[in-house]
Amino acid sequence: MNVLIVDDEYSIREGLRDMLKQFAISGIPIHQVETSIDGKHAMDVLHYYHFDLLITDVRMPGMDGLTLLEHVQSRFPKMKTIILSGFDDFAYVQQALRLGAVDYLLKPVNVTDLTKTIERISTGLNDNYNIHRSWKRFNELDAFKLLTVVDIDNPQESRALEFGDWQTLSWMLRKSSFEILQDMTGVYLIEEMESRMDSCNMICGFTGESPERAMEQFERFASTLFEFWKDRVRLSISIGVSRPYRHDHSEEAPYSEALTALLTRLYRGSCIQKYPEDEQAEMGSASFARLWQQLEASLDVGDIDRVIERLHDFVRESMKQGTPRQLMWSVERLMLDLNGRINQNALIPFSIEARHITQKVNQMQWSRSEEALQQQIGKWINDLLLSNDPEEQEGQIMLKAKKYIREHLGEMISLEEVSQHTYISRSHLSRLFRNRTGQTFLEYLTDLRIEESKKMLTEPGIKIYEVAEKLGYRDWKHFSRTFKNKTGYGPAEYRANLNISPLE
Template identity: 35%
Template structure:
């Protein structure tokens, strides 16, 4: 049994983990830990969890809110609430939220063991007769024909989403419609998607005696869900169907289903079937340019060539981009290892991580961004000085060319394919300033140049250097120079304004 413990006190996390590790029900499973509700939801989106034990009193998303969210997103996962407060109101809320059990701190080992026995028995019973299973359990199903369907909500529909409420409400409706549609069809299974980006990524399996029966079941399910979702909910939804096999492992069928789902990137919302197609070969020119950039360690050009290669793939006729992207990835890996032999094993071990990241991409831009973000981390590991010089140099270039926009660290980080926190750390290490300080210095320097024009209005200059509010710009300028913009013009530049600035 895989267990997730959530508590804002690290000592309690470690203590509970130690107690649980001694229980026979947890002997073959993993124990995950989270210090708050947000961390817990992140873990639940990517890890197979059989039981959640959460403290009620936590900052941010507390245990009751977390339980409610789990009931919407992962209704198959039992939740046990943990608290040091003997308050009947919490008991009532726990019952309303369908919490599995309720324990008081400090937790006694015998109470924990008793709770685990009850829940393990319930989980075993549910799985025997239910539909929520793990990938290894799907592999163990003895059907002559099995299939996997990848189901996901498509991008867009912002106005309609606002009408329906927040994402939690939409996700609840999404799951409810799918589960109810599945009730009418036998041998349907819901499997945890370890590669999932969010709660809308669902993998649905089917077993049948014949290939035709398996195909009919998933097609009927997809059609029923899509019809209701499109007409009543009025948001777009897509499905990708794997090939049919009685022997192929779950992982292979999952990849086929997601590859079919990726057809939507070209052809928009729909129900798509996996079809094996030859990868689009890289042109000789593209191979030569990429190889040359790798040889000399030019990370910026490597990323640029890869982006061009991805855009060519999306511009081709192949419905699913995944086979062609894999061919591009294989060529990149071979060249990196050729020129940086020590990178062989570390990079090889990261290939599955990259494949998982891009499987559920909803748009071309998201696909490219996820791919290049991971490749950039590869280059940091193998190309000398890339993180210290290449990334920061490129970020600086973006700041100097786009300082007039409402620029922030997240946008620049996305453009250089790293996380905002990583870019912030690199920026401080390389420039001895924060990202915001550097951006502000660029804007103030540019404003100084424009203030040399006696006819230029301060509010116009503020807008031109990236500030929509001229009063805010004036405060920033004074903090940086010691003078208001008008005073700087008069006293530092030595020019008298010919007309009132504001």
């Protein structure tokens, strides 16, 4: 049994955790115990890992226990729940029971009552637990095995948004998959894999007495799930699968293979794809060789902007005539090369282990579009440079951000847009603006637009609404208010004081 404890009091959380550990020692099947500080955090945890039992406080800041229970009932209907409270209020008891709680316990929790409740719940969960495995437990199974990754292709499309938030989509994916898997044997939901993108994807394992039998299991599951989402949900999903293997493997090998197969959707669209066994990994065409030489030359001279630019060209060329396996082999080779070069030239050498680079490549392969993949690659290069020389790299990022803003003043620029262009997170870029300019991003952008508008207002004949439109303001009245707030003059008054006629 896997248990999640939710309480905003540290002493309660840890006390319950200790009790449950004692239960495991005494023979009650407690396998995993995790904690959360409130309902919102608990929902995030629930979408990443499988739990059989939820123990939650009633009164917590943010999302309280009863609200959490409502979400759990709709999205995880088979999960058992216990409500805790320091208030002997029968109204809470009634509501908790209506929401499916199996028990309602008062604080401080009585060990005897908790033990009886846990024993009663565990009796009905033994069979259900068998479908879930950690990677380690799955890998140790004595059978032919293969690993499968499943992902919703575009959780942001209009049809997906009709279902509400991403948590609802995640619940739908897990529920539909679970209903297929529970009628099969030798199949598992794999928990705790690193580098997952978000909870709108899932990892499954299939076993059989032969490679063919394991593949039959996968094909039955994949075709049923794929058609269900296509015909009933009317959203596309993609599924990638590794080669079958028998003996213990490191996590990276079959997981990387399944993700490489999944990446095929960037080339072909929504698909079910097996890992290509006989495909050559290295790019073979003359155009790829030329791009690679240019990329290495950019590395030689330390021109990181050109490295990212050439890498974008490389990805685009791969989309035309390469394969996912060839692309990611080249990306991993580049990352190892760049890491080695930076480490060699660093004043204080540092090292990123090869397995961490492999994990980062795996994370990239969850990308749902070419643009997302390009962003992941660019961000990794920036992160690597920041870890080596943060002062120098942050200065370069700010120069690039300011240049981009100046070149796009006439557009509706956002912090998110500029952060994507500079390959750092939105929050990181926001901090850089505050630390290096003393202003927020919006304050810097506004001041830049006002200074540019002053120059434009010296041009005879230009209209105020034209100035506003050329500087990204869709409402000239808003521009006028902002101008006056910054300068103390309205745009017309400012120009009049310069003795410039708007009609000349």
